[in-house]
Amino acid sequence: MSNRTKKIGSRTGIITAVAALGVGLLSPVSAAYADEEAxxxxxxxxxxxxxGWNHGGTGWTMFLDGCTFEEESSTTYKDWKxxxxxxxxxxxxxxxxxxxxxxxxxxxSGGSIGGSASAVKSFFTGGLSGEYNWNHTVTETNASTIHVEPGRKATLTAGAEIHEKKGRIRVNYSSQLAxxxxxxxxxxxxxxxxxxxETGQDNKDCSETLLNGR
Structure with missing residues (x-):
């Protein structure tokens, strides 16, 4: 094992380790790593x-083989605003x-870890096909005449199709970490x-709530 300084910290419930030769099963940690924290x-x-490596030289980036997204499920939906x-x-x-x-x-494009927003797309180098662009922004403009009868209220709307994937990121090191x-x-x-x-309109009775909460 290299004698480079590594980062240490407490184990969290969102991180799991796998043995070098057995995915999903933890092998006993040798005495050489017994004092190392996850x-x-x-x-x-x-x-x-x-x-990590650039922040005070405390990271293991130089021993990193790769970070790969492993998909567990996916869905596509329309997000209207x-x-x-x-x-x-x-x-x-x-x-x-x-x-x-x-x-x-x-x-x-965006993402989250454990429900907290994060720039996830920058964390991994593999695991996604070229079917979608995972680093871009789309904008839709709605310029229309809105028709509102007495007793009603309305606003313009715009919707974008969103593709979402859920899974995990596998972090591979060339030297053992903890x-x-x-x-x-x-x-x-x-x-x-x-x-x-797409574009549209949200037109409702005055007693109802529009998409914008009004």
């Missing part, structure tokens, strides 16, 4: 994105309102807009 999520992600102003016609003394409005919204070559960062979610967008 790395934290932050330490593993810093090694994956290359910042209200854009522009809200037009209300909820007073008894007003007739039909026709008003030209413009609004826009953007969606970007007795293991492989560590996992679990409960990882990554998402990206596919590029398909």
């Amino acid at each position: 790395p934290t999520i932050q330490q593993l992600t810093e090694d994956c994105d290359g910042s 209200a854009v522009g102003d809200t037009v209300t016609n909820c007073t008894a003394d007003r007739g039909v309102i026709d008003q030209a409005l413009t609004g826009s919204e953007s969606w970007s 007795g293991h070559y492989i560590w996992y960062i679990n409960d990882v979610t990554i998402s990206t807009p596919t590029g398909y967008t």
Whole structure:
């Protein structure tokens, strides 16, 4: 084992270790590693994105073989958002309102670890196909005339198709870290807009709530 300084930290429930020769089963740690603590999520992600070695020379980046996303499930859904102003016609003394409005919204690639937002897409170097662009932003503009009858309210909307994957990141080291070559960062979610967008309107009775909460 190299004598380079390594990062140490307390074990967390989101990180699991696997033995060098048996995925899913922990082998006994030898006496040489008995005093070593498991790395934290932050330490593993810093090694994956290359910042660990640059922060005081305390990382294991130079011994990192790769960080690979392993998919467990995926889904595609439409994410709708209200854009522009809200037009209300909820007073008894007003007739039909026709008003030209413009609004826009953007969606970007992103992700989370354990439910906390994070720049996950920069952590791994493999495991994703080229089917989607995992590092981009799409914007949709809705410029329309909104028609609001008495007793109703409305706003413009824009929607983007989002592809989401859930899984884990496998972190491979060429030298053992706390007795293991492989560590996992679990409960990882990554998402990206596919590029398909739509526009529409949210038009409801004054007693109901619009998409923007009004």
